[in-house]
Amino acid sequence: MAVRVCGGRGLGREVAAVVAGLEKGLAAVNPEKLVRKHVKTRAGKLYVDGKEVDLKRYEDFVVLAVGKAAAPMASALLSILEELPVRGVVSVPRGTNVKHSLKPLELFYAGHPTPDEKSMKAAEKMLKHVEDCGRRSLAFALISGGCSSLASLPAEGVTLEDKIEMTSALLRAGASIEELNTVRKHLSAFKGGWLAKKTSCPIISLILSDVVGDRVDVIGSGPTAPDPTTYREALEILRNRRVHVSENVWRRLEKGAAGLYPETPKPGDPCFRHVKNIVVGGNFDAVKAAARKMEQQGYRTITLTSRMTGEAREAARFLSAIAMDIAYRGIPLKPPAAVVVGGETTVTVKGSGSGGRNQELVLAASIYLKGLERVVFASLGTDGVDGPTDAAGAVCTGRTYRKALAIGLKPEAFLANNDSHSFFSKVGGLLKTGPTATNVGDIAILCVSRR
Template sequence: MVAVQRTVVRRGDTLIVDGVAYDLQRFAHIYVVGTGKGSAVMAQGLEAILGDRISAGAVTVKYEHVAPVERVTLYEAAHPIPDAAGVQGANAAMELVRQAADDDLVFCLLSGGGSALWPAPSGGISLAEKQRMTGLLIDCGARIDEINVIRKHLSAVKGGQLARLAAPARLITLVLSDVVGDRLDAIASGPTVPDPTTFRDCLNILTRYDLLDRLPDSVHAHLQQGLAGSVPETPEAGDPVFELGQTVVVANNRLALRAAREAAEARGYTTLLLSSTLEGEARHVARMHAAIAQEICQSGQPISPPACIISGGETTVTVRGNGKGGRSQEFALAAALHIAGLDATVVLSGGTDGTDGPTDAGGALVDGRTVARAEALGLQPEAFLHRNDAYHFFQALDDLLLTGPTGTNVMDMYVVLVGA
């Protein structure tokens, strides 16, 4: 909410969005649509600014990620595997923007999780087939930007297609970025911005992960039709539908990391903001962080203790087991194995949205004694990691990070503390 109110300022009948002024008197209606784990709180912030000038709204959030709103209708839906409630929310948003005229203003509020929460399958593809496709992409270890390339080309709303529906209304998009590098076309699959990807890119990704022979028949047929040109491509840069649009990133991972660094320094830590662009397998990235902690313990490099290493990004997990967890919990479990025995060393791994994967935990907290504590209870950390079952491992130790929904989503944060 604060991020929206910092970006959008109202002065009487003038609305200023990231320095661009709009005369509210020229708009007959103001509509609000949106999707993502943080979009309800974003809508709450926009309502505080515009009040009864908002004519109607339809925003889809993950279950239990709601916030008090009055002018906007909230739809709760499933993430990361879409459900029928998500289809209902997406349809409501599309219906709202279709009725917008050239004297109307549409706000689109986007945050992480928006792709899954706005399923609007292209013609001929069922929700069940979209669900199966999403599961295949998640389990194969594909990066989120690769998953979103597929999503855009199986959707009626993503990849700039909402902008096509909203034209000729004025369109303002406010974004909480959950994507490395803040790529607008990847956040919530870019429903209001040009799409640089193609049907050919989809086939290349599916080939890379050996998924072509596992596709639902309707998905395979749709992609082939797209390659042949019988299904139109998503709108690209230069398309006139984008001429009346403004898109602003109101918050991102880097902003969250800077706030964490300030909090650590206020507590007397020497800090190093390592990166806000981490990607790769969660267990491999965790091992790198553990190596930095070991180096600090042994040599006082790259910073001297008491030290706080802060980083962020979005890792992936290639699912090979049948356990329960998320990428932040898997990171924490892998880190625990590599810092075992290190004195005064603590690692926190958490999703800024407060929900890591399909669990109620935001992540987990480990230290140099975690492995020993687990083994004393008869738990084998390596076995839990092998079957991707970090949730039950940390549940047994009471080391899950349980914050509940935070109202934001700017990827994940990793904090390594090494005491003096």
């Protein structure tokens, strides 16, 4: 997958090296390759994570794929299952270029990041497929980032519009993915383990993680995973974040906390005895591959973390401090050096501008790094989409701040207005990939060369 720098002419060899690192990170989380790594056939036998699955026990195979990587994951699994009788559903974001036939699976192009009627229909069809499973059925759930939007079925008393409003309010308040999904699961008839609860047939879930820490109950809001969170916790999140949500949402959560609605299936629930949740790939795979590429290009490299969270501009402050220590003191590495991190930051939106967490991270870094020679910093969303923009992320150098001033722009004003996309559109440095058909969170690379 190519990463293109827009308006990046003359940015130099260091930018090219960082872009090569990002491209290698993306290649490492190719969904088809990850499925084939964990599911294999040998001599007519099926092996999942090295353990044999006795195909003679089954005569009905169900494939339910949902998320940004659903199409390539389903394509890989269909080619492995070959002539076996398969039925099921695939739900991908509207506009996805599905390159291979997924027949006999039913394909839905659903709303993302905002769910729509197709999202509801896909969730309903998936529940119907597992409800129709019998003693000789085996189900595969292929889950990746975007699942929460692409298969969305509101619980009793809640509308799709209620859920959309709640999600938007929490995102603008800077809620973490864990907080967001805690609330989502308690407003859903699909997430939070309910898919697993609807059947007694074995389910093998192959999960591509876009969540820091790879918690299966958080990825895609955990349709096949036990949910340790509660209605009371969901209420506490809304109160602490002081967000405006509909009366339907408050009523559902308050009644649930009072025991008037059943809790989501919890750890220890018998329904999970027949479920195997397997994380086939995640952010660390991308970070590790990017770091290896930076080493191959001659940079002393450290993989700092794959669990970066918190406000984007605060993460930028921390990483910029590391860049200064490398440049001026040679710690923790002497130049030429690269620091690779992964994870997913958040942005508390206070302005009216356009951007995403990666672009905001890089804009903030351009301010902290101003005047520092031979430094490059880039951050990229592995799904190719950073916020409601056409960019995947951005790249800056120690000269970006000065370049902005020279054309009459004040970086601090753009940051205050959460307008990172407009800033990099004018200054140059937007990173674009188009849809990548994968999603494991974000990758960022900090590169400091010799003076």
